[in-house]
């Protein structure tokens with residue numbers, strides 16, 4: 001967690017609202033494997049990281065509430081009994097949505113002020129949105145003694161995303177951000193919403209993120225379209241979710257779906273299996289197999305599920321040229337954001353140089369390279 005940023009957020013809150021706030025850190029996440037499987041009741045393998053959202057929050061004794069996005073230098077004030085979504089794409093929907101969903105659960109929040117800033121770029125596929133939602137629900141739960149469990153809080157964050165932001169996301173991001181464990185990744189069963197922690201020590205290898213610094217538009221509608229396609233195929237198969245299907249099951253309805261949607265459902269079934277195989281490879285310390293599964297995941301996301309883009313594909317191709325990289329793939333919803341790379345520690349510096357240069361030459365744009373530590377989930381900063 002970033003102490004300089006914490007100080008900045010705290011000071012900015014005090015200057016703006018003249019009271020001392022409660023400080024919350026809410027992390028972003030990475031995902032080792034298991035992409036677009038969460039809303040199919042499948043398995044994912046995320047971890048919270050040491051970057052995310054820092055929020056300062058306190059009760060207000062006025063009859064309005066105010067949210068201040070420090071990085072954008074924008075604030076909005078709202079009345080708690082008149083909440084409605086703002087225009088599409090605006091950051092305040094993450095805050096308003098959480099408050100509205102708390103109210104939908106018959107909990108009473110009073111007026112409050114919140115200021116926040118973050119150190120993960122939005123659109124990086126590291127889930128700054130779930131981090132923000134979780135910081136709001138966590139802070140309000142503390143301030144107003146709402147008695148919400150962590151599981152209730154993440155469901156509230158997820159509903160905020162569905163109903164206010166307009167993205168019908170799964171539960172991975174909110175779960176990882178809330179329940180993260182230092183040095184661990186979580187094999188999460190998105191049906192039971194229960195996870196098994198795996199201590200991550202890749203010895204002479206590490207995970208490296210490369211941000212394309214692009215976020216192609218329409219990604220939200222493409223996301224929702226894919227979710228509906230998966231749900232339609234599950235109902236054709238007479239099952240609750242694609243998690244319950246095998247490749248053989250899918251074959252039985254092949255002539256009832258478009259070839260495109262067939263490939264999408266096939267991807268989900270295969271990716272779910274890859275996530276389970278990855279957990280076995282990790283238990284066995286078999287990084288070669290883990291890496292191959294990660295490359296396989298990218299191939300499926302790009303060719304079958306069609307949520308990649310030229311920039312992401314290029315970065316994965318660059319990784320494949322380097323024998324010190326065991327696996328690489330796009331991470332998160334897609335259409336931009338980061339790739340995650342399983343790379344030999346000795347090779348990091350050289351690869352950074354080559355890949356940065358190649359990316360710049362190809363796209364006339366810089367990529368950004370991050371190293372992250374796996375961290376604890378949303379908590380109060382003491």
Ligand code: GLA
Pocket residue numbers: 034035036037038039127169170171172173332333334
């Ligand atoms: C986004 C969503 C998640 C998940 C990923 C893809 O991050 O918020 O719920 O579906 O995309 O795995």
